[in-house]
Amino acid sequence: MKHIILVLGSIILFSSTVYSQIGARFPSEKKVVIDSVTGTELIFLTSEPKGDSKIYPTHPQWTSDGKWLIFKSRRVRGEAMAVNEETGDIVQVTEGGFTGMLNIAQKSMKLYFMRKADKDIMQIVEVNLGKVFTDSKAGVMKPISNYERICGTTPADMKAGGDLALDADEEWVYFKIGKETAVKYLSPNVKIEENFGPRNMGAGPDGIAKMNIITGKTEHVISVPFQIGHIQTNPWNAGELVFCWETGGKSPQRTWTVLADGSGLRPLYPEADYEWVTHEAVITKDEVAMAIMGHRKVDIIEDKPVEVTESKAVRNPENPGQESNWGPSGTREKPTGLAIVNLRTKEMTIAGQTPSGSGLWHVHGSSDGRWAVGDDFSRSVYLIDRHTREMMMLTTGHKVTAADHAHPSFSPDGTKIQIQSAMLSKDDKSMNICIVHVPKSWLERTYSEK
Template sequence: MIFFLCQSAGAQVIHGVDYSDRSHLNETFDLTQTDEVGQRFASEHLTHEDKVTGFEVTSLTTARYSNSTFYQTHPSWTPDERYIVFRSNRLGSGHAYAVSLEDFEIVQVTGGDDGNNLHLGWETNVAYHFRGNQLIELDLGTLLADSENGSVGDPSTYDRVVTDLPEDLNPSGDFALDADEDRLFFISRHNQDLSTFYMVDLESGDLQKLLEVPFWANHLQANRWVSGEMVYSWETRGDSPQRIWMLTVDENGEAETRPVYEEDDYEWVTHEVFMGPDHVIFNMMGHLDRLRESSSTGIYVKNIRTGEYENKGQIGGSGYWHAYGTPDLKWAVGDNFDGDIYRLNLETGENTLLTTGHRPSGNGPFTGDAHSHHSISPDGKWLLFNSSYYTGNDIMIMRLHPEDEENGSYN
């Protein structure tokens, strides 16, 4: 068979059919391989009815790449709740993208060597990230608006260099934006046994060393309601002697750290997240025989002011894995290794199975299937999570209360 091709630039004419104007197809996530901040891709969203619960679940990504939410300690929704920002490896290295909740189109947010580790603003539509040893403030709101209007400028026009860090620092791990959005905190890890916390003034760029801890510190997250408060973890990628720690920093930069929940030897704590201004929610693992000998496994909520805590319940099998809750202390969400996701009524103790099948391999945390790392939208209506239902890793969304609310607009 002989194909006669048109030789004009950009044309794709085969057997007399010009395919070059099929812009909707050409803008799919799969076909466009250019690294271009602000470019838009056609919607990939696909809705299905859960085979067990009957509830509606929507996948926001379905391409052959690995797409995932930010870690559950950090915001994924833009402050206006019009976009969800996520990570993808579609260009080989990871970059950040945003999916519109109005038309589900996807926008490239970072490019080049900027990576995909962003912290979105709490109230201001900006995003912070490190470019080498520079701390960058990205004007995310303007970039997304220009992308919608087809008027994207040079990527540098959306950036503000907050500060240049000393070359001997290694900004790593999750970083935290203060509730007042005037300070950013980060960790520089030197080895497995030494981590140093720093603070950057976002207006002046001034850098201040806060304190050191003799372990691998990670998952630094800010209390988005109370300035100067953070939670972080002693990270071992397994069970640590004392998982959850609190870091407090006053207006003068004086810092203190202390354990949040003091663990016994038989307890395995993981996946801690702020749950309103005064509480932290976390999971006490029950996936091993030696852990099941204790009655303490399950999802916990602790008051960081009074020290009081309560076990909010456990499910059978391997037990819960990740935990997240609403700031009104009424609802929580937990999942298991099989990819089943439950909603917990924290007032009555009742749990409701929301959706299933998101970890087809199941059986444990170390398979290649997605970790849900689920979170709840700021308005308390939507559940966002990672899933291996369709591909290796997609991001999905569903109603937190699908039995009570109409499945209409996502905004």
């Protein structure tokens, strides 16, 4: 009996070791489902309730060879996975954990992320995905040092953390720094902002720093008097950043842009008090998509903000943002919808808006300028032809009880969209990675000069 217990214990230990190593492989879960409402074909690359979530739409989703999508998962807690779009094979691509945003290089088969090294110290880590996929397929994985490189370590007094963004030149990464460091670079005359809205977020100061991933050198970029969120780079123009004033909802001025040397800081889209701007994402070399929300009924907005109470601050995941403490914003008394801002001309256009309900919420677009896409509170996904302004619902039924939102992201070639969905989950919460193709009839469209 003792021998049986020992053998069983060894098997459990061995299995745990194998499945926590980079390159570990998991069987395909690929399924094709037809949306019962729209008739759209949905390609689920994962279909088991393993806590999957896609990378945020501010960052690339596909590897540079176009074959793999990288995502977060609880298949191995704390580690990232890649799924092959053609075969459905799933491969573990980190070992030792990561924190914050996963950054997929677009010029090389590399992955970059942050890992906590100590209380206030972060490592910037590079993974050679090409080697991982080759050795994993051959079944000859080597120690982690053969695939992973520490690009550099952030100084402890910088207190780095938060979002990580890889520059288009793939030589620099950008990240948040602590308030104590950020304030050193602000003039004493600058007013430090307080929290805004019922989620008690948004207070400053905050800042952005960068690291050269070749030399490990770190430099300060910019400090601002408010809380920073969603740091992203322009994948086509090196040294151009977009970020937001993060409050968890409406901000006094949501979107910002700055250059890598700290110059050119300005609001990306100067917004009015009545505008609720959110979920900005760089979609072309010159454009940023964002949602101007139209989710609130006029009669719920009071003339004066009411005192924040615990009951008022409770979020409703099916219909968020209804607390009156957000102020007079988010109604359809003014133009709302999927907005696209030109970084060069500063011109803003609205590509489309749902006729009723929450309006578009998380947005993205194809890099060729043909398409825009957005989800809404019901987790339905809408495609917009930017030439004709025609809009169609691609898919629905992804469950408002899901652990997160659909977060649509276009592929680099503009022919398909990745979403995350709870459609297949028995618990109505756990999400999977799903691909939705732009309809063939739309891809075949041609447009006259008129």
